[in-house]
Amino acid sequence: MEVLKLVALHAFRIMARRNSFSKRCYSLKNIKTFSEVPTLKSYPLVGHTYLFLQNGPYKFERLTEAVLDISKTLGPIFKLNLGITLLITTNANDTKTLFRNEGVQPIRPPFPALYHYRKKEFNSTGVVPGNGDEWYKFRTGVTPLLRNPVVAHYLNKHEIVAKDFLSYLESKSNENNVVNDLYELLQRYTIEAISVVCPGARFNCFKNSEINEILEAGKNFMDGLYDTLMGPPIWKLFKTKGYKKLESSHKVIYRIMKNHLYNLKLQFNENAEKVKVNQPFMYALFSNDKLSWEDKIMVSMEVFFGGIDATATTIAFTLYYLSKNKHIQEKARSDVKNGNYGYLRACIKETLRMSPTAGANSRVLVQDAVIGGYLIPKHTLVSAFSPITSNDESYFKEANKYIPDRWLRENHEDCHKFASLPFGHGPRMCPGKRIAENEMIILLKEILLHFDLELPENVNVGMVTRMNRVPDRPINIKFTKLIV
Numbered sequence: 060m061e062v063l064k065l066v067a068l069h070a071f072r073i074m075a076r077r078n079s080f081s082k083r084c085y086s087l088k089n090i091k092t093f094s095e096v097p098t099l100k101s102y103p104l105v106g107h108t109y110l111f112l113q114n115g116p117y118k119f120e121r122l123t124e125a126v127l128d129i130s131k132t133l134g135p136i137f138k139l140n141l142g143i144t145l146l147i148t149t150n151a152n153d154t155k156t157l158f159r160n161e162g163v164q165p166i167r168p169p170f171p172a173l174y175h176y177r178k179k180e181f182n183s184t185g186v187v188p189g190n191g192d193e194w195y196k197f198r199t200g201v202t203p204l205l206r207n208p209v210v211a212h213y214l215n216k217h218e219i220v221a222k223d224f225l226s227y228l229e230s231k232s233n234e235n236n237v238v239n240d241l242y243e244l245l246q247r248y249t250i251e252a253i254s255v256v257c258p259g260a261r262f263n264c265f266k267n268s269e270i271n272e273i274l275e276a277g278k279n280f281m282d283g284l285y286d287t288l289m290g291p292p293i294w295k296l297f298k299t300k301g302y303k304k305l306e307s308s309h310k311v312i313y314r315i316m317k318n319h320l321y322n323l324k325l326q327f328n329e330n331a332e333k334v335k336v337n338q339p340f341m342y343a344l345f346s347n348d349k350l351s352w353e354d355k356i357m358v359s360m361e362v363f364f365g366g367i368d369a370t371a372t373t374i375a376f377t378l379y380y381l382s383k384n385k386h387i388q389e390k391a392r393s394d395v396k397n398g399n400y401g402y403l404r405a406c407i408k409e410t411l412r413m414s415p416t417a418g419a420n421s422r423v424l425v426q427d428a429v430i431g432g433y434l435i436p437k438h439t440l441v442s443a444f445s446p447i448t449s450n451d452e453s454y455f456k457e458a459n460k461y462i463p464d465r466w467l468r469e470n471h472e473d474c475h476k477f478a479s480l481p482f483g484h485g486p487r488m489c490p491g492k493r494i495a496e497n498e499m500i501i502l503l504k505e506i507l508l509h510f511d512l513e514l515p516e517n518v519n520v521g522m523v524t525r526m527n528r529v530p531d532r533p534i535n536i537k538f539t540k541l542i543v
């Protein structure tokens with residue numbers, strides 16, 4: 060095996076001699092083999108999973124901290140065997156190399172249980188668990204979310220949702236004007252905001268008690284995805300708790316989406332132009348002839364599920380950081396009062412740098428690549444642990460301080476472009492990025508214009524890894540009404 064690796068390394072060196080990019084980055088003599096990548100002691104069958112067992116030093120829930128701790132011993136690049144061999148890096152240049160070697164149809168690690176269930180139940184798999192041509196087909200269903208006219212269309216609709224949310228927020232504050240556990244309330248906002256895009260209807264999340272079913276489905280989806288991914292694949296033998304959560308969440312959202320899509324399709328058949336004007340995303344979806352009817356329902360479910368969790372977390376953390384840093388809050392407020400959103404945008408970027416929702420950016424290499432000085436063979440799964448990179452002093456001065464100014468145009472030129480990638484990168488980056496940014500800006504602006512924000516107690520909120528990284532404790536904020 061080792062001989063084969065050395066032959067591969069030799070062949071790569073010959074190829075690389077013809078390749079000026081590799082010549083620039085590494086002295087070829089110094090390229091090391093994959094087997095030389097640092098690692099911890101592992102055991103047959105279990106590999107490194109013992110580290111995360113009940114009595115082990117780490118918890119999957121605190122995966123970011125585990126990787127940070129291991130990197131202190133092994134350095135910024137190392138490998139772990141967690142069922143499959145995973146190359147981990149916390150270095151921004153390596154992240155860049157990773158994305159340079161992702162190909163035109165980037166491969167993310169699959170979600171086998173999700174893929175299996177969807178194929179069996181709906182004969183349609185969707186954009187998240189798929190790879191290759193199958194992924195590409197579904198991706199055509201979500202890319203309209205990134206187009207300017209589509210994004211712009213929803214600004215007014217989101218403004219209305221944000222104003223309604225403010226009344227709801229007030230109704231939830233206690234006698235001291237404190238709203239407890241904002242994250243849960245914000246999920247109602249993000250459900251309402253994404254539902255005006257897809258399926259293109261208001262769900263009345265701030266009034267309707269039936270919405271609990273949807274909230275529960277959103278939570279079950281994330282939990283089911285995480286449990287089936289991290290646990291042993293016994294869902295193949297019988298329906299585990301995690302697998303059942305995937306099933307129940309899909310059943311709820313499928314029923315709701317199917318009804319909405321069916322009604323809208325009738326309107327589309329009757330007057331497509333009207334749907335185009337009023338529901339540009341749904342119009343694009345209905346007009347997509349690569350996707351079957353079942354595929355279109357699946358895409359709608361994915362936009363819906365994708366639109367809840369990360370956006371709510373990011374708004375909650377931005378409110379938390381603004382409450383903690385009064386001068387920044389004041390600056391953001393005075394900017395939005397003057398109709399400028401540049402500083403608030405910078406606040407969101409800073410939140411996503413300090414508290415990103417994705418644990419890592421992962422890809423399977425489509426070709427051999429030199430990462431961190433090692434020749435990594437194609438098909439290797441590489442995870443760039445962005446939350447560690449984006450909190451690293453070598454990329455961001457005073458990395459543990461909330462400093463939105465670092466993102467202002469005049470300052471952020473010296474920032475490494477791959478050091479903070481909260482929405483991923485390349486052809487597979489988050490298709491909901493622009494919609495999410497607008498949803499966040501609009502709500503935060505409304506809140507800043509109407510309320511002063513304060514933390515009722517001095518707490519430090521961290522993150523735990525479920526499927527996404529989420530707050531590790533309730534975020535409670537005191538909202539004092541401003542005299543306008």
Ligand code: HEM
Nearest residue numbers: 362365366369370373417481482483484487488489491495
């Ligand atoms: C602050 C909010 C959000 C954050 C931080 C976020 C982050 C991410 C990240 C890191 C990825 C993986 C990208 C990659 O592998 O390069 C992703 C994928 C995805 N996101 Fe988001 N997201 C957010 C909001 C949304 C919203 C609002 C939607 C729906 C409109 C959405 C739908 C999706 C979908 C469907 C994918 C899978 C894309 C694919 O595999 O091709 N996300 N998101």
